[in-house]
Amino acid sequence: MGSELAVEAIGLEKAYDRVRVLDGVDLEVARGSVLALLGPNGAGKTTTVRILATLGRPDAGQARVAGFDVVTERRQVRRRISLTGQYAALDELQTGEENLRMMGRLSGLSGAQARRRAGELLEQFDLAEAGRRTVATWSGGMRRRLDLAASLVGQPSVIFLDEPTTGLDLRSRQAVWQVVTGLTGSGVTIFLTTQYLEEADRLADRVAVLDGGRVVADGTSEALKRQVAGQRLDLVLADPPAFEDAAHLLGGRAVQRDPKRLTIGVATDGSAAHVRALLDEVDPTRGAVERFAVHSATLDDVFLALTGRPADRPETDENENENEKEPAGV
Amino acid sequence: MSELTASPTAAPRLSLRPRPLAALAGAVTMSGRSLRMARRNVDVLLTSLLLPVLIMLLFVYLFGGAIETGTRYVTYVVPGVVLLSAGFGAATTAVSVTTDMTGGIIDRFRSLDVVGASVLAGHVAASVVRNLASTVLVFGVAFLIGFRPSAGPLDWLAAAGILVLFILAISWLSAAFGLLARSPEAAGGFSFLVMFLPYPSSAFVPIDTMPSWLQGFAANQPVTPVIETLRGLLLGLPLGSSPWKAVAWCLSILVASVAVSGVLFRRRTT
Numbered sequence: 243m244g245s246e247l248a249v250e251a252i253g254l255e256k257a258y259d260r261v262r263v264l265d266g267v268d269l270e271v272a273r274g275s276v277l278a279l280l281g282p283n284g285a286g287k288t289t290t291v292r293i294l295a296t297l298g299r300p301d302a303g304q305a306r307v308a309g310f311d312v313v314t315e316r317r318q319v320r321r322r323i324s325l326t327g328q329y330a331a332l333d334e335l336q337t338g339e340e341n342l343r344m345m346g347r348l349s350g351l352s353g354a355q356a357r358r359r360a361g362e363l364l365e366q367f368d369l370a371e372a373g374r375r376t377v378a379t380w381s382g383g384m385r386r387r388l389d390l391a392a393s394l395v396g397q398p399s400v401i402f403l404d405e406p407t408t409g410l411d412l413r414s415r416q417a418v419w420q421v422v423t424g425l426t427g428s429g430v431t432i433f434l435t436t437q438y439l440e441e442a443d444r445l446a447d448r449v450a451v452l453d454g455g456r457v458v459a460d461g462t463s464e465a466l467k468r469q470v471a472g473q474r475l476d477l478v479l480a481d482p483p484a485f486e487d488a489a490h491l492l493g494g495r496a497v498q499r500d501p502k503r504l505t506i507g508v509a510t511d512g513s514a515a516h517v518r519a520l521l522d523e524v525d526p527t528r529g530a531v532e533r534f535a536v537h538s539a540t541l542d543d544v545f546l547a548l549t550g551r552p553a554d555r556p557e558t559d560e561n562e563n564e565n566e567k568e569p570a571g572v
Numbered sequence: 573m574s575e576l577t578a579s580p581t582a583a584p585r586l587s588l589r590p591r592p593l594a595a596l597a598g599a600v601t602m603s604g605r606s607l608r609m610a611r612r613n614v615d616v617l618l619t620s621l622l623l624p625v626l627i628m629l630l631f632v633y634l635f636g637g638a639i640e641t642g643t644r645y646v647t648y649v650v651p652g653v654v655l656l657s658a659g660f661g662a663a664t665t666a667v668s669v670t671t672d673m674t675g676g677i678i679d680r681f682r683s684l685d686v687v688g689a690s691v692l693a694g695h696v697a698a699s700v701v702r703n704l705a706s707t708v709l710v711f712g713v714a715f716l717i718g719f720r721p722s723a724g725p726l727d728w729l730a731a732a733g734i735l736v737l738f739i740l741a742i743s744w745l746s747a748a749f750g751l752l753a754r755s756p757e758a759a760g761g762f763s764f765l766v767m768f769l770p771y772p773s774s775a776f777v778p779i780d781t782m783p784s785w786l787q788g789f790a791a792n793q794p795v796t797p798v799i800e801t802l803r804g805l806l807l808g809l810p811l812g813s814s815p816w817k818a819v820a821w822c823l824s825i826l827v828a829s830v831a832v833s834g835v836l837f838r839r840r841t842t
Contacts, residue, residue, distance in 0.1 A: 292679075295679075295683050296682075296683065297679055297682055297683065297841070317685055320682075320683055320684065320685035321685060323683060324683060324684075325679060325680065325683040326680075327676045327679050327680070328676070329675065329676035330676060331675070331676040331677040331679060331680035332677070333605065333609060333677065335608070335609040335612045335613060336605065336608060336609060336612075340605075340608065344601060344604075344605055345680070345684065347597070347601040348598060348601055348681065348684045348686050349684050350594075350597075376612065392680070393680075396684065
């Protein structure tokens with residue numbers, strides 16, 4: 243069973259300046275599969291990746307990557323992995339081709355091999371045309387693709403991607419998704435971190451949710467969404483008294499409350515039967531609920547359901563801030 | 573699941589090269605990288621090539637008339653300018669090192685198992701090549717404005733040797749400083765420190781013209797024996813104990829900087 247695992251971590255702990263970042267992280271990733279480590283800012287995603295990629299030492303716990311211990315067999319691990327961090331690891335003053343050839347030489351390829359590999363990768367990532375220009379002239383999306391290409395030069399068997407699409411526009415994000423999807427099925431294992439449920443959903447075979455330095459949920463994307471309710475029913479109430487009544491009735495089952503907009507969100511599986519039952523329960527007199535809408539679960543919903551509090555996010559809206567202060571349980 | 577029992581994946585993508593060989597290959601790749609980038613960084617390139625020449629012209633034509641050195645001033649000042657420019661150029665190594673350490677690329681290098689020493693050695697090797705090029709330019713312009721050394725081939729060889737040793741020492745010292753600095757801007761400050769060191773020395777004016785409290789420092793700081801050695805070799809003057817002092821200073825700085833860099837690199841990356 244052990245040999246089927248590309249990544250195996252038990253009880254990883256790490257603290258920086260007495261702040262506990264990881265508090266016993268357990269993870270298993272089957273060889274050839276894609277795992278998404280989902281979590282808000284500060285959950286410990288990057289710390290976990292750095293430890294698994296041998297760049298940081300755990301204070302406690304053990305981890306094996308590609309069959310080797312990340313602390314005692316660091317060099318063996320490094321020959322089998324690649325890491326793409328949040329910030330592009332590229333030289334702006336080198337051309338795309340030079341960047342790739344340099345990485346090839348550093349992974350032990352001969353000059354000719356490195357040139358051939360760079361050519362292949364530029365072609366594969368649709369960068370051949372720009373390959374001879376310095377990276378300083380490239381767009382953010384192109385850089386991200388080159389960064390991914392650079393991580394593949396040495397043909398790693400385990401690929402770590404730390405928030406590969408954070409800060410990218412939709413088109414570049416889709417290009418990255420395409421690359422990752424293209425890599426699956428070739429036997430490589432992909433370990434990616436993300437703040438976006440949609441990304442985890444689309445790319446990963448399994449999703450692990452990290453919160454406060456612990457894995458709070460781990461399973462297939464489907465199972466996870468079932469666990470947290472894949473959908474959310476938003477009810478718009480007719481008036482404030484109706485809102486109060488509904489809020490009182492639903493209590494902790496309300497995953498979202500917005501008194502100003504008279505809106506309450508409830509978890510649902512999205513089936514007509516369940517929605518009908520919920521409506522009947524909240525509004526037996528058929529006058530309290532004005533409108534309703536069913537949404538896919540968001541990362542906020544997942545976090546709310548799993549941790550009892552919302553995930554971190556940019557605070558742009560006053561109402562949202564109010565919501566965050568509301569206590570809400572599963 | 574209480575035991576970690578995974579077996580290694582099928583085949584390693586490459587055999588483990590012996591460590592020193594991998595470090596050397598890495599250093600060669602890294603110095604190629606540094607030189608390529610230095611060539612394309614036009615601002616820095618122009619500064620490091622033109623500044624020394626401008627400083628030489630400034631001293632020879634503006635201050636030179638008022639400074640009494642016993643020889644033509646251009647003859648006196650060239651070794652000082654060569655040293656100033658070499659030191660200044662070598663000090664920019666700090667900026668390159670800090671830029672690498674604070675960007676994402678050091679993580680990529682480390683996850684590729686590049687030896688830390690290779691990364692630093694690449695910057696230092698590129699620094700030596702760069703600064704020898706700017707030194708050749710300074711000598712070229714110096715000849716044009718009347719510098720006439722009396723050195724034979726062996727003297728030139730010895731002068732080149734001491735200069736390379738000096739550039740090596742300052743480059744490694746800069747690398748150590750670059751590992752300490754938290755931003756490339758902070759690292760840039762090191763260049764100025766190194767650039768000012770030749771002023772209170774025998775580079776531009778004879779030490780006995782300085783106030784007595786400064787003479788002690790000027791006579792015993794590391795730059796002075798290096799300049800005296802260069803000057804002696806190029807102009808055929810008696811060398812005295814300067815070469816030994818110069819070599820001792822450079823080697824001490826070199827050894828200490830390499831050792832400190834090793835410790836700092838490890839501390840910075842774990």
